[in-house]
Amino acid sequence: MKKVIFILVDSLMPNILNEGLAARCIPALQYLVDHGELRMDCVTVFPTMTASIDASLLTGAFPDEHKIPGLIWYDPEKKQMINYMNGAAPVSKLGIKNCSQNILVNLNQKHLNKQTKTIFEDLADRGKSSASINLIIHRGYEQHKILFPYKNLLGIHKEQLISGPETLFLGAMAYPGHMKTKLKSFSSGMRHLYGINDQFSISAARELINRGSQPDFMMVYLPDNDHRLHRTGPEKGELSLIKVDRQIERLLNAYSSWEKAVKENIFIITSDHGQTGIGKEKAEHNIDLDQHLKAFNVLQLGEKVSEKHELVVCNNERMAYIYPLKENLQEKAVNILKKETRIDLISWKDGNKIVVTAGGKTDTTAVFYKNGPYQDPYGQSWTVSGDISLMDMTLNNSIIEFNDYPDILSRLYGALFSQECPMIVITARPRFEFTSKYYPKHNNGGSHGSLHKFDSIIPLIVTGDEKENPLPGRLVDLKEYILSLYEKDA
Ligand SMILES: [Zn+2]
Structure with a gap:
């Protein structure tokens, strides 16, 4: 054979x-x-x-x-x-x-x-x-x-x-x-x-x-x-x-x-x-997470986690995981991130559901979870509600059609439920990437990580x-x- x-x-x-x-x-x-x-x-x-x-x-x-x-x-x-x-x-x-x-x-x-x-x-x-x-x-x-x-x-x-x-x-x-x-x-x-x-x-x-x-x-x-x-x-x-x-x-x-x-x-x-x-100018095309989250005590590279720390930021180029280490910090972090229009999608867990919003969209959300009346092209069924245009997704009767974010429901679900702890997932709009102190930058080059x-x-x-x-x-x-x-x- x-x-x-x-x-x-x-x-x-x-x-x-x-x-x-x-x-x-x-x-x-x-x-x-x-x-x-x-x-x-x-x-x-x-x-x-x-x-x-x-x-x-x-x-x-x-x-x-x-x-x-x-x-x-x-x-x-x-x-x-x-x-x-x-x-x-x-x-x-x-x-x-x-x-x-x-x-x-x-x-x-x-x-x-x-x-x-x-x-x-x-x-x-x-x-x-x-x-x-x-x-x-x-x-x-x-x-x-x-x-x-x-x-x-x-x-x-x-x-x-x-x-x-x-x-x-x-x-x-x-x-x-x-x-x-x-x-x-x-x-x-x-x-x-x-x-x-x-x-x-x-x-x-x-x-x-x-x-x-x-x-x-x-x-x-x-x-x-x-x-x-x-x-x-x-x-x-x-x-x-x-x-x-x-x-x-x-x-x-x-x-x-x-x-x-x-x-x-x-x-x-x-x-x-x-x-x-990724665009050439650093100030324009790199979304500085240290700067955006400076209101929090963020774990710095090489530091040991202690009582004082409030957030851990894990920068994966055009996406980042943000882990709130204390109660009530998730909403505060989301509210700050929402103000940045270069951030694309922002999402987090709510029980077995996932909530999605976007940078610059301060008042709308979409919610989805596994199983329900809507079928995606790969055979998974879902319940979806709210402003699903955030995910550039359309419903054709009971059929889900993806556009700019292919297979977004399974993929976002996979990332957010890869761990049980609270975590916020953010992605950067095309031509932008996240930057953190010491991390490599790709201005005038290429980068990846997002759902786009x-x-x-x-x-x-x-x-x-x-x-x-x-x-x-x-x-x-x-x-x-x-x-x-x-x-x-x-
Ligand atoms: Zn690479």
Whole structure:
């Protein structure tokens, strides 16, 4: 039976893929599209940040089930801000040891809900082998040694093991022993992000193919496109996509012909999220959360939570979680945030319901909760009331139609119920992002995190599935789709 090669291209966007195809400058992707199926309207989960999205991709669940709220979040039990690394300055404030322990170990072994199985675990249950190449979520049934040459720098214990499928690559930190010399050149040093780069990922995949040890399912993560789009903005995305295409070409070339590659494999290529261009002027386009919330005693990076603290702000670029630590602060914070017109949606929990308002709209709200008379396009029913135009949503008899905020109900629900504690979710309007002291800014570049379609719509290419099963419309439904490919061929 066919093997599956899954390529996750960070920040791959439908409009940029379209441009590249029209200009005929991405021959490898062109070949896969011409010989397969393509969807340009797939919806990812929220927040549109890699950590929470990869968790949904691998578990087939929203954050309310898999329990990874985002890249940055607050753990009320440990009284700790969790940061899976968003730049040198915030990481150094929180401590490199703390952050690397969180991303390398806790994310997979503690934070990710044990009740939601990863695709690696589900495939192992079915007797299928897997490889995870450079994905940050990689929980499986095997334990792997961390090989990182600078363990002291990371503060990770020498004997620390990390979880993964049978074959686990994580840059210079984890790879099968015999690969060392092959992968060394692009895995050393900070400049190469210690191997978390496209060149390493594709070389690792090629090695497995060339050695005849390609597993039934191989998941390959290509991160470079995200870094480039953060710098240039999506407007220059085609040039970045050409570089991605060159890497996909290297992978196809591991087979004697591209025909053979798609004859022996099903290729799935998708993205985690899009990006939104951010305006150039900092004062204009960066919504300063420290400034807006200065009436509160906000936890500062590196501080220990104490009685005096009133709010924790977890900035995820174009979205933020705001955690009130004391009673009666939520309403006060919402009232301040509502005055900022550059803030897009503002939402919070009220029992099992979600309340939504928007920056600049001081007097209207919409309320929704699960189950009820209205059906969304993905089969979930809801009760909705109030000013639903806030969510750019229309009701056509009992059918819900989404516009600028695709699948907003399930996605907002997933984020707000990822934790039980009170929390406010805010998003920035297009061209704006949130800023906090020490956090990276993306002026004149790209940023993501929000519910808006710019950050949320991703393409999906499947090539080599002769049965031409209909492609799922959401990233969260991809796991089930992949498992079904194995079932049908069994
Ligand atoms: Zn990014």
